């Protein structure tokens with residue numbers, strides 16, 4: 001399996017090369033030359049552990065990894081770092097199946113991919129005789145940064161640098177990042193929003209002079225953002241796993257179609273579901289749920305992607321995004337893998353902030369349904385679900401639940417639906433408490449967490465305890481034009 005850039009500038013990369021490079025040098029994203037199929041039936045796969053299933057899925061994409069290498073990566077990642085042997089349990093509540101993706105080290109779904117990416121990367125470096133230190137450069141809207149640092153902490157031969165928007169993440173997320181341990185971890189708050197951070201990081205990746213300067217210092221840049229194919233591939237696994245769990249538990253019969261509903265920001269998680277569909281999981285519709293930053297909802301409705309609008313800070317900050325990078329991969333597929341057409345659309349996005357797709361492309365993506373939720377609706381959903389079932393969800397997951405409820409009312413589509421549950425409610429305790437009608441003005445976020453624990457009857461995850469007792473280690477603040485300087489300060 002080889003990988004090509006969505007913009008045509010690079011072709012024929014192996015999986016390990018694509019993982020090392022992260023973003024293609026032409027600014028495009030790496031795509032496998034075809035979407036592979038599972039080589040075993042879902043019934044057979046439903047007897048496997050998460051780790052065994054991960055191997056069956058990932059081996060189809062990462063074909064230049066040996067079985068031993070890949071199993072080593074998988075087994076190192078999905079171990080007791082997760083607080084349940086199921087790794088991604090499926091919980092049936094109300095009218096939906098919540099796929100809990102928050103049982104890793106940082107209690108959000110990005111752990112699913114970022115706990116394995118460092119192993120994939122170190123293995124890829126060895127395979128490609130890379131001697132330089134790998135410098136992971138990441139822009140985060142809150143969760144990626146911490147999850148990436150937790151994954152890369154003290155991994156030999158790597159440094160990790162994280163930029164986050166100073167006022168664009170939750171207090172707890174900021175604490176999580178600023179208390180991060182490890183001699184190779186670096187964090188800076190930028191004065192700007194997430195899109196500024198992401199654009200800044202993309203520009204640094206495209207700066208050839210800076211790359212040369214780094215090389216002179218024995219460093220090479222790579223990305224842990226969800227544009228890295230090494231992030232996307234591990235995420236395909238849990239959609240296959242969800243279907244297998246439903247099959248094993250007798251919730252569905254073999255071949256029965258399901259829907260998935262994904263709270264979406266950068267479009268990585270839902271794209272992984274789309275890949276799972278193409279691998280052979282009977283997924284009918286992909287419900288793309290947005291918060292008040294509803295660029296994607298409008299896009300799926302109209303065929304026009306337009307980021308020229310106000311950027312809104314919501315209670316689901318990891319979805320406060322106006323440029324969903326991974327959408328480029330779907331656009332590329334919808335052009336029939338026409339890199340030139342894809343490049344032109346992305347160029348238009350860069351220069352005018354928008355682009356429009358053709359009717360044929362619209363037809364191609366018709367399996368997607370876009371919906372959005374207001375802050376008020378999100379809070380009502382959290383409260384109603386708790387009242388009805390006792391189950392407490394976080395604001396990101398609640399965006400998805402809101403959109404699913406509306407979809408169900410609109411369409412009456414009776415297919416069973418998996419909702420990607422992307423964060424523990426404890427990670428967003430103040431918003432969740434407010435939603436439950438217990439607005440908590442306590443200035444100490446940990447006291448709010450204690451209150452949530454009492455109200456929900458769920459004890460706090462270990463990840464919370466760890467942050468509670470840790471010292472602040474990172475204090476850097478940086479202006480957007482100074483990002484390269486900050487990197488120099490960190491590395492040289």
Ligand SMILES: *Cc1c(COP(=O)(O)O)cnc(C)c1O
Pocket residue numbers: 108109110143144226263264265266267268269270318319396422423
């Ligand atoms: C990152 C994140 C999302 C959005 O996922 P994408 O892959 O960027 O679409 C949703 N919820 C949480 C909690 C996240 O951390």
